[in-house]
Amino acid sequence: MTVVSGPSELTPELLSEVLGAKVSAVTWERVGSGQIGACYRLRLDGDEEVPRRLIAKLAAEDEGSRAFLAPAYRAEVCFYRDLASTVTIRTPRCHYGALSDDNTTFVLLLDDLHPATQGDQLAGCTPAQAADAVANLAGLHGPRWCDASLLDVPWLSAVGEDDAASLGEVFGPAVETFTDRFAGVLGDRDVGTLRDTAAAITAWATGRQDVFGLVHGDYRLDNLIFPPGDAPGVTAVDWQTLSIGHPLRDLAFLLGTSLEPDRRAALERPLVGAYHAALAAHGVTGYGLDACFEDYRFAALQGPLITVLGCAYGARTERGDRMFLAMAARSCAAIRDLRTLDLV
Structure with a gap:
């Protein structure tokens, strides 16, 4: 599973691979305060089945804090991977999730819930x-x-x-x-x-x-x-x-x-x-x-x-x-x- 450490690594090529559809272009902007992790709004162009907007959640920009936050990263990725489908609470659809072996780096690609x-x-x-x-x-x-x-x-x-x-x-x-x-x-x-x-x-x-x-x-x-x-x-x-x-x-x-x-x-x-x-x-x-x-x-x-x-x-x-x-x-x-x- 591919894990990235920053938004610049979310290239059209990588997104095409993880989404299983051709992404021709992507732009991103920072959203939220990012005290535990960093969130970005992605706007994508590509094949018809490509979502036009996604939220990308990544590890905190401060690499020194990532080891302390590793249990939180693990919990969130594993919730979407292992448990979200076993409960009925409404959550964003997770299009992709990956976690590094040491749990200090992760990526989640989630539905952008706009205009909510x-x-x-x-x-x-x-x-x-x-x-x-x-x-x-x-x-x-x-x-x-x-x-x-x-x-x-x-x-x-x-x-x-x-x-x-x-x-x-x-x-x-x-x-x-x-x-x-x-x-x-x-x-x-x-x-x-x-x-x-x-x-x-x-x-x-x-x-x-x-x-x-x-x-x-x-x-x-x-x-x-x-x-x-x-x-x-x-x-x-x-x-x-x-x-x-x-x-x-x-x-x-x-x-x-x-x-x-x-x-x-x-x-x-x-x-x-x-x-x-x-x-x-x-x-x-x-x-x-x-x-x-x-x-x-x-x-x-x-x-x-x-x-x-x-x-x-x-x-x-x-x-x-x-x-x-x-x-x-x-x-x-x-x-x-x-x-x-x-x-x-």
Whole structure:
């Protein structure tokens, strides 16, 4: 399989080979911020069956960071290669994927979803968008719900006791860094909730393991592509954080970070109910709505966990700071409202 390290290597000759159709010309432009990898929009000319637009995802331009990011590259390429066809969640069609032997270089050629647009983590989402995203999420979880064969997939990881202990050692200092960065802006109640979350995170990370499945890990608005005009049909992208865990973590993360507290409180029971009904439509049995909502409550620590670690390890930007503050405030409010820490 051919792997490239930069967009200039995506020549008409190479694209003709990997797409199986004659490409006569290609141009490209950079899109996105590229904190984990680099994304480019390709415009192609060629035979009738050649897609006219594609998104190319490649490894980060900073070669020094690629070894650290190798597990993320492996997860995304292998998701499209091994698992996308076994679930019903909407994802971009993958025309080609390849990964180097050491997992530090990769290429994915995906459908360009234009004119659909990325969700806005700062602005939040409408009730219709939330309902669409919830139903789509069930298409990831339902088909492989408690599927023991996932435990044999070599590139998928689940959190064990040692992993949970390491997470606790990392997350506590990350919370202090986060609160220092946003001192005077982050509310005192939220600071307290973040510190209480840090104290509970080790026990939480290995809790409720009787229910498990595929977890996107970062299922939020910036990783969702919505059709124009609030029409249904949202598509999920960015599969670098895929793992095995409690599926409700994705749902709690989505609702807890994408909706303002008052709106979330008003909508979360019907949205959890819609998710539960969608699971049943995918064949999930023996999992009642009450248990689903209790797991949703328990899973709410996913919000500050991903928010704080994303802030700690991502490149700092003005929009990023505002986004992380909004996500932290929303998810901390959810933890308090749902009394999540009482369940850990």
